[in-house]
Amino acid sequence: xxxxxxxxxxxxxxxxLLEGVARILQDRIPAAERVEKANGTDDRxxxxxxxxxxxxxxxxxxxxKVRSEDYATHGKDDLALExxxxxxxxxGWTRDEKKRTDFILWYWTDTGRFFLVSFPxxxxxxxxxxxxxRNTYGAHVQTSGDWQSECVFVxxxxxxxxxxxxxxxxxxxxxxxxxxxxxxxxx
Numbered sequence: 679x680x681x682x683x684x685x686x687x688x689x690x691x692x693x694x695l696l697e698g699v700a701r702i703l704q705d706r707i708p709a710a711e712r713v714e715k716a717n718g719t720d721d722r723x724x725x726x727x728x729x730x731x732x733x734x735x736x737x738x739x740x741x742x743k744v745r746s747e748d749y750a751t752h753g754k755d756d757l758a759l760e761x762x763x764x765x766x767x768x769x770g771w772t773r774d775e776k777k778r779t780d781f782i783l784w785y786w787t788d789t790g791r792f793f794l795v796s797f798p799x800x801x802x803x804x805x806x807x808x809x810x811x812r813n814t815y816g817a818h819v820q821t822s823g824d825w826q827s828e829c830v831f832v833x834x835x836x837x838x839x840x841x842x843x844x845x846x847x848x849x850x851x852x853x854x855x856x857x858x859x860x861x862x863x864x865x
Contacts, residue, residue, distance in 0.1 A: 742783045750786075
């Protein structure tokens, strides 16, 4: 189990990336004019940054996940996906359908590598496969003292395969030990 000081991690990630995040998002999002840090209320609803676009287009919401060490350099190219925000009580951000987010951006500080993905696609995929992936890749519990969260480290290639299947309308049911589930939504 990993122990984190939630406030310390939040302060670190809050003050860290604006210039790098802005550059990545402005290079990847058509019509992006500027990127601004979200306020605290928006942050609690799943938005770390807003992408403001020209042509009177509505802004897009981005949630940024910062990892200090890029394990791809050690042969483990994975994404940390939260199964539980509070274990057994509150589903994790990755399967929170009420989250106000358009994109998720992972950024690895030691290599500068990043991965940008549609949140609606990721949420649908993870909501369907989280239980199977938890059983396949194992659960990792983190504690902040008063509560525990849980995540699963899923190979990025597996997530990309499912994003492609979702994009093509070919996302099948999840299965665990040969038992097929129409939905991975287990509470």
